[in-house]
Amino acid sequence: MGKPRKGWREKDASDHWNNQTDDQCKRFFKVLIGDFRKRLVLPDKLALHLRGKIARSIKLESRSGHTFDVQVAKNSGRVVLQSGWELFISAHGLKKLDFLVFKYDGICRMKVLIFDPSGCEKVPPCFFTKNAINGRQRKEESFDISSNYAKVANISSSSCSPSESSGGSTSSEEHEAHSVPSYILPRGTSLTNVQNKKLEEKVQAICSEIPIYVCVMKKTNISGEHQHMRFSGEYSEAYLLFREKMLMLHCHGKSWEVMCRSQVPSGQCKFQKLCKGWKRFACDNNLQWW
Incomplete structure (x- = not known):
């Protein structure tokens, strides 16, 4: 050989x-x-x-x-x-x-x-942003926003709960995820039975791994020169851990750039609010207050 x-x-x-x-x-x-x-x-x-x-x-x-x-x-x-x-x-x-x-x-x-x-x-995210699919290069977070009853907007992260990917034992992070509510309402907010039903349906469809923030539109949100949408201090401290960031809001297949900025009023807790760009989003989606 x-x-x-x-x-x-x-x-x-x-x-x-x-x-x-x-x-x-x-x-x-x-x-x-x-x-x-x-x-x-x-x-x-x-x-x-x-x-x-x-x-x-x-x-x-x-x-x-x-x-x-x-x-x-x-x-x-x-x-x-x-x-x-x-x-x-x-x-x-x-x-x-x-x-x-x-x-x-x-x-x-x-x-x-x-x-x-x-x-x-x-588990893959339940939905992707238009910019992500197109590969646009931006330092921004994505949020899905819908008017659940013309007057209620919900905001969520774009990802599913990891626990749905397996039938085995869950990790400590998964247990922690299950210990938080599926959505959060600002204190003093009350919804009608119709709104509650629509909200529950939307929350289940979104499949978010963090609580969805639900806001009932008020006059200050969608009228006047300085329109904005405010997150509660508790929600801001838990889930919006930045001083200022440009976000992409998505509704009915369209996108809007909106600035989210922290604010600390004298004698009050810090909170985040949607400001620059919010007025255009509210107008284009015909948001109403009550």
Whole structure:
């Protein structure tokens, strides 16, 4: 039996890798650690083999079927997913130690499966923002807003409860999620039976992992020069942990940019309010007060 030629092992391994490329079956995984929100470093072996073949922009497709345009760049000699990656992170509510499995499905597309630290696949968000689907690059949060009875607007995060993804034991975070109410009303707010029924239906459809804030429109919300919508201090401290941020409000398939800003009146608790852009949103959606 002849002696194998020098380098046959390397060639065989290379041919195997090439065959995988041709079959579009490249797979790799990443555990989200460190500064994962700004960029994701691709494996060196994948980057080396696909050198010159990877497009400058690649589409990430999640379990939901939606795609996100992410820019491919070089950073300190490494190939990274950068611009647009932060939007993918935000849209899926990814957290530290989440486990992502990528399938390289062609020159400009990767399919992504997402698992939580317990090893269970995470439930895809119930809805995505129009900007997220189009891959627009903005530092903004997404909120879904609907007028449940022409006078009631609800605001929620765009993600489902993780506990729905598995039938096994629940984590401490999942228990904590179940201990909070599905929605929150400002003190002193009362709804009619019709409003309560519509609200319950909407809350179940949204499937939010944080409580939905429900606000009954008052005259100050939708009339006058300085129209705004105020969140209660308790809700602001628990779920709106920023000083100022541009949000995207979505209603009936359309989007509005609205500034959310913290305010601390003298002798009162800090609260957040929707201000710049809110007037246009209220007008376009014909919100009414009572």
